[in-house]
Amino acid sequence: xxxxxxxxxxxxxxxxxxxxxxxxxxxxxxxxxxxxxxxxxxxxxxxxxxxxxxxxxxxxxxxxxxxxxxxxxxxxxxxxxxxxxxxxxxxxxxxxxxxxxxxxxxxxxxxxxxxxxxxxxxxxxxxxxxxxxxxxxxxxxxxxxxxxxxxxxxxxxxxxxxxxxxxxxxxxxxxxxxxxxxxxxxxxxxxxxxxxxxxxxxxxxxxxxxxxxxxxxxxxxxxxxxxxxxxxxxxxxxxxxxxxxxxxxxxxxxxxxxxxxxxx
Amino acid sequence: xxxxxxxxxxxxxxxxxxxxxxxxxxxxxxxxxxxxxxxxxxxxxxxxxxxxxxxxxxxxxxxxxxxxxxxxxxxxxxxxxxxxxxxxxxxxxxxxxxxxxxxxxxxxxxxxxxxxxxxxxxxxxxxxxxxxxxxxxxxxxxxxxxxxxxxxxxxxxxxxxxxxxxxxxxxxxxxxxxxxxxxxxxxxxxxxxxxxxxxxxxxxxxxxxxxxxxxxxxxxxxxxxxxxxxxxxxxxxxxxxxxxxxxxxxxxxxxxxxxxxxxxxxx
Numbered sequence: 001x002x003x004x005x006x007x008x009x010x011x012x013x014x015x016x017x018x019x020x021x022x023x024x025x026x027x028x029x030x031x032x033x034x035x036x037x038x039x040x041x042x043x044x045x046x047x048x049x050x051x052x053x054x055x056x057x058x059x060x061x062x063x064x065x066x067x068x069x070x071x072x073x074x075x076x077x078x079x080x081x082x083x084x085x086x087x088x089x090x091x092x093x094x095x096x097x098x099x100x101x102x103x104x105x106x107x108x109x110x111x112x113x114x115x116x117x118x119x120x121x122x123x124x125x126x127x128x129x130x131x132x133x134x135x136x137x138x139x140x141x142x143x144x145x146x147x148x149x150x151x152x153x154x155x156x157x158x159x160x161x162x163x164x165x166x167x168x169x170x171x172x173x174x175x176x177x178x179x180x181x182x183x184x185x186x187x188x189x190x191x192x193x194x195x196x197x198x199x200x201x202x203x204x205x206x207x208x209x210x211x212x213x214x215x216x217x218x219x220x221x222x223x224x225x226x227x228x229x230x231x232x233x234x235x236x237x238x239x240x241x242x243x244x245x246x247x248x249x250x251x252x253x254x255x256x257x258x259x260x261x262x263x264x
Numbered sequence: 265x266x267x268x269x270x271x272x273x274x275x276x277x278x279x280x281x282x283x284x285x286x287x288x289x290x291x292x293x294x295x296x297x298x299x300x301x302x303x304x305x306x307x308x309x310x311x312x313x314x315x316x317x318x319x320x321x322x323x324x325x326x327x328x329x330x331x332x333x334x335x336x337x338x339x340x341x342x343x344x345x346x347x348x349x350x351x352x353x354x355x356x357x358x359x360x361x362x363x364x365x366x367x368x369x370x371x372x373x374x375x376x377x378x379x380x381x382x383x384x385x386x387x388x389x390x391x392x393x394x395x396x397x398x399x400x401x402x403x404x405x406x407x408x409x410x411x412x413x414x415x416x417x418x419x420x421x422x423x424x425x426x427x428x429x430x431x432x433x434x435x436x437x438x439x440x441x442x443x444x445x446x447x448x449x450x451x452x453x454x455x456x457x458x459x460x461x462x463x464x465x466x467x468x469x470x471x472x473x474x475x476x477x478x479x480x481x482x483x484x485x486x487x488x489x490x491x492x493x494x495x496x497x498x499x500x501x502x503x504x505x506x507x508x509x510x511x512x513x514x515x516x517x518x519x520x521x522x523x524x525x526x527x528x529x530x531x
Contacts (some may be wrong), residue, residue: 051458052458064472068331070331071329197321204331
């Protein structure tokens with residue numbers, strides 16, 4: 001059919017291909033694209049992720065003369081959350097800011113792939129960048145503190161949703177914020193919040209009450225709740241945490257999608 | 265003869281006469297401070313705000329990690345907070361700023377200026393010391409308020425704070441100059457920060473460390489900074505303050521030596 005219309009050479013490649021097939025092919029290409037873009041960083045990133053995870057798990061015991069089991073349990077089940085969101089939430093916005101600064105951002109936007117493909121590919125990269133570090137951190141924690149960890153099947157939705165919400169929040173920050181300086185500043189602020197001002201690495205009861213209440217409106221507390229519930233027996237998976245996380249993820253994805261769809 | 269030379273090249277003669285000696289050095293220092301200040305003016309207020317907030321935030325967040333903040337813990341966190349606020353400026357922001365200058369090419373431009381490089385380095389020291397102090401002070405005040413700790417400030421605090429700032433900034437500057445690749449600098453300083461925040465006995469006693477790590481820290485600057493600042497804020501809590509002062513002085517000399525070696529060398 002294509003040879004009958006010589007002018008249609010550019011679409012020949014996609015002729016006969018279903019929408020889903022095309023999506024899948026673009027997705028595979030975009031995953032490779034993201035990996036190629038990160039290749040200089042992949043080794044550094046993996047090392048940093050592992051060191052930060054293991055470092056936190058081991059380092060926290062130095063804060064105490066004898067670390068209480070509860071403190072060890074919270075840190076050990078909180079570090080995986082940080083491992084999961086590091087790439088999507090911390091590195092992602094900075095990469096986008098760099099792309100905006102050096103001009104490759106417009107080039108990327110000019111590529112003939114849909115927004116959902118780009119986002120899905122980036123999510124995949126973030127997920128696979130976070131899971132190995134999470135496993136190693138948990139393993140080290142288990143060896144060091146002899147924790148009563150019990151991994152339930154709920155770990156799958158917990159990990160998928162935590163990583164997705166973190167990645168989409170980072171995606172929205174990167175794409176919806178115009179100023180790269182603002183992006184950088186906000187990600188650095190977020191790093192601070194995640195380590196010290198959200199109840200991820202320590203129980204909610206150790207924060208001032210108002211700060212805990214404030215955290216209910218942000219996704220980090222809920223990430224910790226769903227992940228912890230899948231790792232410690234007896235902790236109820238709170239449905240509201242799943243709902244809040246999903247809402248955050250959808251809102252951020254919509255925000256990023258709108259920013260990406262707007263013509264400059 | 266001389267008169268005729270001066271007559272032909274008055275400016276040249278006058279300048280070459282002036283390009284050495286204490287007077288010229290001081291005049292260069294003043295110019296460099298003005299130059300650095302003018303360049304920093306854009307981001308300095310912002311940096312001071314971030315620096316102060318970070319200091320205060322760190323003082324608060326260490327407390328969240330403990331189920332109960334006992335009197336001893338509160339004392340350690342409060343007196344460690346100003347040290348923690350000081351370290352990032354010398355060990356992270358200064359090397360990062362130099363790395364940035366190298367990438368932008370400003371670093372080479374500054375070196376090409378006709379002022380002594382020692383005056384250029386001194387100007388950077390002054391600027392960053394000024395930046396460091398408000399954050400440290402606020403971290404201390406916030407921590408003292410949050411944990412309700414009563415401090416007994418002694419005159420020792422002044423030399424302690426000055427020496428800590430000097431040590432952090434000279435060593436940070438030495439690192440920034442010794443490592444020529446800006447990307448490596450960034451990796452090194454961020455790794456250092458991780459060691460400082462988690463594995464250094466600044467907000468907790470050194471006795472909680474494994475013996476080998478404690479021994480390592482007796483030789484590194486971080487623990488010694490915490491000791492001298494704590495000694496200036498409390499009475500009867502820390503021992504062997506003199507040793508820590510000596511260790512910090514040695515680090516300052518080493519940092520200044522490294523800086524001097526690099527800036528005195530021709531490329």
